[in-house]
């Protein structure tokens with residue numbers, strides 16, 4: 030059966046452990062992997078903009094000896110009505126893997142269902158698993174482990190919140206989500222994350238009080254208040270998310286050595302103050318760098334010769 034990387038809920042803790050170990054090796058000894066995907070092509074479908082995902086996948090596959098093919102929103106026939114099923118079947122005749130950034134999660138799942146090559150979720154409205162693999166790598170580097178740590182996510186119950194719930198639960202972390210009323214994480218994702226946490230010794234907490242959510246956290250995480258595709262809600266969300274900014278005052282509720290993470294792009298003065306994201310507790314650029322190493326691990330695992 031073709032393996033994919035669509036959701037951290039689909040991966041066992043052992044598989045994710047192996048990916049994190051491989052990502053560490055790749056980061057330490059990149060030349061060792063210079064031929065791992067020699068001659069392989071990764072098609073990269075983007076229905077939305079990207080800095081990190083696009084550049085880290087394209088350079089990542091190049092560093093593994095392969096090539097990346099950028100397929101932007103108007104480059105292929107999807108936007109003119111060609112189906113996901115046909116796109117998947119055609120691409121599978123040419124390339125060795127597909128990375129896709131989409132709106133509807135069903136589209137990336139559909140590529141996996143109808144194609145015959147591995148599919149990697151480069152962000153959907155529901156999930157962002159590549160980001161969280163890099164986040165877990167970063168936390169492990171900075172904190173020396175994952176199990177038992179408290180990760181406090183503050184903000185919208187969006188794709189980032191969902192993947193952090195799954196990723197944290199997989200490694201026995203306590204994941205707390207603080208969100209404004211009306212912006213809770215998806216109920217099915219919460220149920221699944223709680224099931225996973227129950228099997229790993231982790232815990233899931235949800236609150237509308239950010240100070241309670243961040244209390245004694247080892248890692249504080251936030252994301253934009255209006256995700257890609259929600260630009261029209263931006264001004265309404267600015268009002269609804271008041272009090273949910275990660276600033277020095279809120280960081281004061283976390284442990285004194287707490288790490289600050291953000292998937293980026295960030296909006297200073299909205300979800301995070303400049304003082305925090307540019308301050309000594311922030312590891313956002315190490316986190317962004319780890320996208321490269323973590324995704325190279327995913328590609329080696331799914332596409333290597």
Ligand code: CP
Nearest residue numbers: 079080081082292293
């Ligand atoms: N964090 C992240 O996925 O960034 P991009 O949208 O720039 O790819």
Ligand code: NVA
Nearest residue numbers: 187252256257292293
């Ligand atoms: N929640 C954000 C994440 C960007 C990496 C979005 O979907 O736009």
